Amino acid sequence: MKITYWSDYACPYCYIGETRLRNVIKDMPEFKDEEVEFEMKAFQLDPYAGVHATGDTQTRFAKKYGISMEEAGDTIEHISQLGRDEGIDFKYATTLFTNTMDAHRLTKFAMEKGDKELTDKLTRRLYAAYFTDNKELADKDLLLSIAVDCGFDxxxxxxVLDSDKYHDEVVLDEREASRYGIHAVPCFIICDYALQGAQPAEYMKSALLKAMEKESSKVDESQGMTCGPDGCRIG
Known part of the structure; x- marks a missing residue:
C-alpha cells in the first residue's frame, strides 16, 4: 500500500498525524504482511518565511490568533501533549519558525536517490530537528549534518543545498495540492481514499480499512487537526 501525504516540517499536526498513522498501522493485524510506503509531498505553510526565527512561538501564536499569552501557552501545551501521546519528545513551545524550502528540496533529493528507508529516516530526523531539538530548518549546515548522519553523501x-535544485519540484507539489483542493495539511491519500488532518486513531483505522477495500475514491469531507497558510485549527 502506498500512502502519499502533503506536509510541512513546521506543521505540528503533520508530525503528529504521520506518527499516529504509522502507530495505527503497526498495531493493525491487517497490515502484518502488508508493505506500506510513505511518500511525502511538499506544502509550505509560509513560503515567505525568513531564514532566521523572528520571535518565540507563544508570542507568535497570541498575535496570529488574537488570543492572550496565557491562552496561547495553553494551546501550545495541548498540542505538545498530543505529540507526546504518540511517543514524540514534542517541544512546540520553543520551536524556531523559519523557511522550510531547503528542507523540502533536500527531501526531494533523497527521494530521487531511491532508497525509501533512508528517505523515511531523513524525514523523521527533519521533523525531530524542528519539534524536539528546536533548530532552524533554514540552516543549511544543519540540513547537511542531518543528511550525512542519515547516510547521504x-x-x-x-x-544541492548550494543550488536551487528541486525548487521547481517543491512548487509542483504545492500546485498539485491546490488542484486537488488541499489547502491545509496533513492530507493523506491512501490508495484512492483521502484522509484529511491528524484524525483520531480509530478514524484512521477505519480509513485504512476502507482504502484496502477500495470503498471510496473521493476526499472525505471530515477534517481533523490541520494547519494551512492562515494558521492551524486550534479550537
Missing part, C-alpha cells in the same frame, strides 16, 4: 548534499 556530503558532497552531493552540499551541491
Amino acid at each position: 556530503a558532497g552531493e548534499v552540499k551541491a
Whole structure:
C-alpha cells in the first residue's frame, strides 16, 4: 500500500498525524504482511518565511490568533501533549519558525536517490530537528549534518543545498495540492481514499480499512487537526 501525504516540517499536526498513522498501522493485524510506503509531498505553510526565527512561538501564536499569552501557552501545551501521546519528545513551545524550502528540496533529493528507508529516516530526523531539538530548518549546515548522519553523501548534499535544485519540484507539489483542493495539511491519500488532518486513531483505522477495500475514491469531507497558510485549527 502506498500512502502519499502533503506536509510541512513546521506543521505540528503533520508530525503528529504521520506518527499516529504509522502507530495505527503497526498495531493493525491487517497490515502484518502488508508493505506500506510513505511518500511525502511538499506544502509550505509560509513560503515567505525568513531564514532566521523572528520571535518565540507563544508570542507568535497570541498575535496570529488574537488570543492572550496565557491562552496561547495553553494551546501550545495541548498540542505538545498530543505529540507526546504518540511517543514524540514534542517541544512546540520553543520551536524556531523559519523557511522550510531547503528542507523540502533536500527531501526531494533523497527521494530521487531511491532508497525509501533512508528517505523515511531523513524525514523523521527533519521533523525531530524542528519539534524536539528546536533548530532552524533554514540552516543549511544543519540540513547537511542531518543528511550525512542519515547516510547521504556530503558532497552531493552540499551541491544541492548550494543550488536551487528541486525548487521547481517543491512548487509542483504545492500546485498539485491546490488542484486537488488541499489547502491545509496533513492530507493523506491512501490508495484512492483521502484522509484529511491528524484524525483520531480509530478514524484512521477505519480509513485504512476502507482504502484496502477500495470503498471510496473521493476526499472525505471530515477534517481533523490541520494547519494551512492562515494558521492551524486550534479550537
